[in-house]
Each structure stands twice: as C-alpha cells, then as structure tokens.
Amino acid sequence: MMAADEPACAVSTVMHVRCPERLPQERYRQVLELLAGLSPVVQALPPAAALVELKGALKYHGMDARRLGEVLRIRAVSRLGVDVRVGIGPSITVAATASAQVTGPGGVLAIDPDHVTEWLAPLPVEALHGIGPRQAEALREYGIHSVGLLAAVPTATVQRLLGGKAGRLAADRxxxxxPRPVVPRALPASAAVRHTFAQHTLDGATVRAALLELVVRLGRLLRMRGQAARALTLTLRFAGGARWETTRRLPEPSAHDEDMRVVAYQLMDAAGLQRGRLVGLALKAEDLVDAGQVAEQLSLDPGRESRLAAEAAMDRIRDRFGPGAVGPAATFRHAS
Known part of the structure; x- marks a missing residue:
C-alpha cells in the first residue's frame, strides 16, 4: 500500500533515484548536483543511481517526500533532459525496490512505513533489492516465489539456501x-584502468603501447566524468606475483592524454626495467578534482591546441561508434 495523502515526514526518509541506463557521466554528475540541492546527505551509486536521506530536508523545503520527488523529476527533465525514477521508503531496501517498480508517467512511488511488509509481500522474490538471479533461482527451487513467502520462512532455512550472511540479510530485508544509513559519497576520488598481457612480456614496444592505451582510456574516463587528476599511480605486476608501484604528481590537474602520457612514461622509466617479465599494468588517476575548477591555461603552442582539438574529435567519434573506433598514435620515446 502507498500513502498518497499522509504527511511524508512521517512516511519515509530515504529516496532512491534511478537514472536511465548508459547515462553520460556528465549528466549523472548534474543529477547528483540536483540532489545536493534537495538534501546535504547524498550517496552516489555509480553509474546511474543515488540515495538521498530526506530527514531534515522535508521540513526545510516545506513539502512531503512524494512532492519532493516530483519536484526532482520536473527539474531533471526540464534542466537536464533526464527522466529519473524515484522510490521513497523508510529504508534503503524499500526505497530501491520501489524505484525499480515505478511504472507509468508519474515516476514516483512512496511506501508507507506502516505497510512495508504488506507492500513487499506480493512482489516476486527477484524484485527485492539485493536479491541476485542465482539467489532468486535457489529460492524458487525451494518454492519461495514471492517476498512474502521469503519473509515467512525461518531465517535459518534461508541461510541454508543462500549462505549465512546472505541468507540473514535476505530474510531481514x-x-x-x-538499518543501513545513507552515507554521503560523491563520485569516486580516483579512477583506474588495467591491462593484462596474454603472455609474459618484457619491457619494450608492446609494453609502451599498452601503457599508451591505458592513458587514452583513463583520459576519456576522466573527461566523461568531468574530472581532472592531480597525480598518476602506475602499478606493474610481474610473473611470480611481485608488484611495483609508484606515484607522480602532474604539473597541473589534467584529464588530457598528452599531459598524462608524459607522466606515465616518466613512471615507467622510473621502474628501470631490464629483464622483468610483466603480466599486467594498472594506471590510476589520484586526487581527482572537478574539471570545472581547473583553470585552463592559455597556450601559445599551436601544436598543443591542435592536439587538444584532435582529442575532442576522437572523443566524439568514440561516443558515436564505440571506444575502439579510433586508437592512439603510438609513440615510444622516453619522457624527457
């Protein structure tokens, strides 16, 4: 049952927001900014969802939770062209389950805390947030087809079917x-890309080409997020399980391939590889900042301006035709 007319301050505290699948990172960041305008407690759930703690926000805005969800949807559609689905309930599980059940043009589903179990009961067991396909299959094989049946089965039985912790959580939810709280969390403060070699590889053209590919992938990821890196960390994995890792700061925060390539090559040179057999590389962007906060330096180098324009053009090609549509021009000179 839904409480359409009761005061939402007594109905629910958690809002779960689902964005359309494959939403561009920049749009996702803008949705998070809209949510931050509703409540100071926003937990990003990349790549396309978020949680909002409404306690305190309802009184501040002077409206119930359902109305606040409707306001969010109107703003998201009118300002960003993004149609979100909103679930509201007394817990993360209920709110997230509700947002997945939203149908029709309204886009907002609020669940009365006094009728949570009654609302959950007829739902198919796989509709309960946190139940995966394999868990649902195991429950169905035992004859548990609905959330209501799952709630009625002794917790010990569910633990035997799904495992100790997973079974207890499923039964409780x-x-x-x-009881989980909404924990404020913005977009990740780091980003990493990895490459695994098909066979043990010595330092040389193959390794440098893989490193350059990582630079391009990482740069595109940061630009999609609207972030810039202050530092890069290179991790080398060797045959036998050994690892080597080092970090170097960029001269200025950047998400451009050229800037990160120079530092990435410096990191590789610092490893001083000779006969080490590599099995994989990882490149991580550290200490990320909002790209909008990074001052763009005017450049008198026409070559750099041309390279940045080419980078933007390649991003557009990859966005349209896929990440493998165009690759980097491999250059293997050591960084000066």
Missing part, C-alpha cells in the same frame, strides 16, 4: 528490516 524481506521483513522490511534494513
């Missing part, structure tokens, strides 16, 4: 029990 089927009964509406979920």
């Amino acid at each position: 089927a009964r509406g029990v979920d």
Whole structure:
C-alpha cells in the first residue's frame, strides 16, 4: 500500500533515484548536483543511481517526500533532459525496490512505513533489492516465489539456501528490516584502468603501447566524468606475483592524454626495467578534482591546441561508434 495523502515526514526518509541506463557521466554528475540541492546527505551509486536521506530536508523545503520527488523529476527533465525514477521508503531496501517498480508517467512511488511488509509481500522474490538471479533461482527451487513467502520462512532455512550472511540479510530485508544509513559519497576520488598481457612480456614496444592505451582510456574516463587528476599511480605486476608501484604528481590537474602520457612514461622509466617479465599494468588517476575548477591555461603552442582539438574529435567519434573506433598514435620515446 502507498500513502498518497499522509504527511511524508512521517512516511519515509530515504529516496532512491534511478537514472536511465548508459547515462553520460556528465549528466549523472548534474543529477547528483540536483540532489545536493534537495538534501546535504547524498550517496552516489555509480553509474546511474543515488540515495538521498530526506530527514531534515522535508521540513526545510516545506513539502512531503512524494512532492519532493516530483519536484526532482520536473527539474531533471526540464534542466537536464533526464527522466529519473524515484522510490521513497523508510529504508534503503524499500526505497530501491520501489524505484525499480515505478511504472507509468508519474515516476514516483512512496511506501508507507506502516505497510512495508504488506507492500513487499506480493512482489516476486527477484524484485527485492539485493536479491541476485542465482539467489532468486535457489529460492524458487525451494518454492519461495514471492517476498512474502521469503519473509515467512525461518531465517535459518534461508541461510541454508543462500549462505549465512546472505541468507540473514535476505530474510531481514524481506521483513522490511534494513538499518543501513545513507552515507554521503560523491563520485569516486580516483579512477583506474588495467591491462593484462596474454603472455609474459618484457619491457619494450608492446609494453609502451599498452601503457599508451591505458592513458587514452583513463583520459576519456576522466573527461566523461568531468574530472581532472592531480597525480598518476602506475602499478606493474610481474610473473611470480611481485608488484611495483609508484606515484607522480602532474604539473597541473589534467584529464588530457598528452599531459598524462608524459607522466606515465616518466613512471615507467622510473621502474628501470631490464629483464622483468610483466603480466599486467594498472594506471590510476589520484586526487581527482572537478574539471570545472581547473583553470585552463592559455597556450601559445599551436601544436598543443591542435592536439587538444584532435582529442575532442576522437572523443566524439568514440561516443558515436564505440571506444575502439579510433586508437592512439603510438609513440615510444622516453619522457624527457
């Protein structure tokens, strides 16, 4: 049952927001900014969802939770062209389950805390947030087809079917029990890309080409997020399980391939590889900042301006035709 007319300050505290699949990172960041305008407690759930703690926000805005969800949807559509689905409930599980059940043009589903188990009961067991396909299959084989049946089965039985911790959590959440708080969390403060070699590889053209590919992938990821890196960390994995890792700061925060390539090559040169057999590389962008906060330096180098324009053009090609549509021009000179 839904409480359409009761005061939302007594109905729900958690809002779960689902964005359309494959939403560009920049749009996702803008949705998070809209949510931050509703409440100071926003937990990003990349790549396309978020949680909002509404306690305190309802009184501040002077409206119930359902209305606040409707306001969010109007702003997201009118300002960003993004149609979000909103679930509201007394816990993360209920709110997330509700957002997945939203149908029709309204886009907002609020669940009365006094009727949580009644609302959950008829849902198919796989509709309960946190139940994966394999868990649902195991429950169905035992004859548990609905959330109500799951709630009625002894917890010990569910633990035997799904495992200790997973079974306890599933049983509790089927009964509406979920004490997890919404933890404020923005987009990740780091980003990493990895490459694994098909066979053990010595330092040389193959390794440099793989490193350059990582630079391009990492740069595109940062630009899609609207972030810039202050530092890069290179991790080398060797045959036998040994690892080597080092970090170097960029002269200025950047998400451009050229800037990160220079530092990435410096990191590789610092490893001083001779006969080490590599099995993989990882490149991580550290200490990320919002790209909008990075001052763009005017450049008198026409070559750099041309390279940045080419980078933007390649991003557009990859966005349209896929990440493998165009690759980097491999250059293997050592960084000066």
